Amino acid sequence: MQKNIIDELAELAIGARMKRLYESLSRDVMKIYADHHLNFETKYFTLFYLISKRGEIGIMDIAEELSLSHPGVINLAKELEKKGYIESFKPPGDNRKRSLRLSKKGLKALPEFELVWNKIYKTNKLLFAKQQHHLLKALEETEALLEKESYYKRFKKVNP
Amino acid sequence: MQKNIIDELAELAIGARMKRLYESLSRDVMKIYADHHLNFETKYFTLFYLISKRGEIGIMDIAEELSLSHPGVINLAKELEKKGYIESFKPPGDNRKRSLRLSKKGLKALPEFELVWNKIYKTNKLLFAKQQHHLLKALEETEALLEKESYYKRFKKVNP
DNA sequence: TATTTTTACGTAAGTAAATACGTAACTACT
DNA sequence: AGTAGTTACGTATTTACTTACGTAAAAATA
Incomplete structure (x- = not known):
């Protein structure tokens, strides 16, 4: 303490x-x-979840959405593919692109993942409910303020 | 947006x-x-600040305080020493130990750093003052709750 | 005092990312 | 159609750590 x-x-x-x-x-x-006997790590969550929601999505779009570098996405995808949860394919129309989607195994495992995510969601809800200052809302507020004006600009304004 | x-x-x-x-x-x-023409990176802050506050402090004590691994501390210290801000020495009484303190250059630069830190502090104060949900207080609350009972235990309680 | 355990530190190897750089494909413009 | 610029991706390298392991000194114990 x-x-x-x-x-x-x-x-x-x-x-x-x-x-x-x-x-x-x-x-x-x-x-x-x-x-829960899921061969999975925290760091995969946003990627796996995003793919599950979108059905299919290209590398750069993922990088954009997750605020990751594209080599970062490639590496995560490589690992998730190795674990068998996702697969990649060439979407028609653009030969530069590579897109990701859930594999059969991924689709089959999805309900189990969703169960776990649901439990995590509930745990967080309860955890935050007890608090005077809500961490998530505080994050949201801070992000919103900094989006309007960056921290750097605020700093310069406060300390001219 | x-x-x-x-x-x-x-x-x-x-x-x-x-x-x-x-x-x-x-x-x-x-x-x-x-x-501010300071040859310094964000990651050094907690270490440099800690040393400045304590006067002198050993590697393991630093690791403990900063929640870093001791090799992590050794590496950061190596870099700060290379930049000339700190120096290391053998404290008397225990031949296993190595302690860190500010160098002459570090001591000389300290007021400049403190000026910058003061400005950052002010900027943050103002940023948070505008918010309904105070990020820092929310962090404090969350940490305090999780210290009482870990996230893992809470999860199990919520989802038996 | 001899032996065991713990502590402090250093080095080596591994990991999770980023940046830098290169190539091929597409788009826009002439 | 030819060229210039942009985009998508892959690979190589770098960075900021970590864990694993080894050694020597100190502390605890027999």
Whole structure:
């Protein structure tokens, strides 16, 4: 319960705190996948979920949506393909492109994943419900403000 | 302004969102250091600050405080030492230990750093003041709750 | 005091990403 | 149709860490 320096730093080390919290959540979610006998890691979630929602989608579109570099997407996709959850194909009309979709195994496993995601969703809802300051809403607000005017610009305005 | 899948995912991709926000802030803060002609990166902040506060501190104690692995600390320290801001020495009494402290250059630069940190602090204060849901307080609350009972345990309780 | 265990540190190897760079295909323009 | 610019993707390299492992010093214990 003792505060360490990052807690004390508060406004200055907010990045470090988010990272710390993210990593702790990530580890626990991984345990949850393992408990459900799903050969899956937290880092795959957004990609797998996105593909499941879109049916099929190209590499660059994924990179855009997930704010990842395209080599990052290629690597994640390679791993998910190796695990057998997705497959790639050449969409007609553009020979540069490669698109991803769920494989048979992925489609079959999807309901199981959805069950887990549902449970995670419920857990989070309850966790946040108890809080005065809602982490998700705070994130949303901060993102929205920074989209209107970047942190850098705000900094310059505050410190001319 | 259009929502992408990570925004829609809300409670499920909260980790990804924190990461995204962290990276965007990190980039802007780096620009700020550059504008102030400080040869410094965001990632060094917690280490440099910690050393400046403690005067001197050993590798393992740093790792503990910053929630980093000790090889991580060694690497960061190596870089900060190369930049000339810190130096290491053998503290008396324990021959296994190596401790870090600010170098002359580090001590000399400290007021400049403190000026920048002060400006960042002000910027953050103003940014958060505008918000209904305070990101920092939300982080604090979440961390406190998860310290009482881990996310994993909460998950199991919610989904028996 | 001798032995075992723990602690502090360093190095090596692995991982999850990014950036940099190159090629081929498509688009726009002449 | 030919050229210039852009886009989509892949590979190579770099970065910022981590975990795994080894060694020496200190502490605990027999």
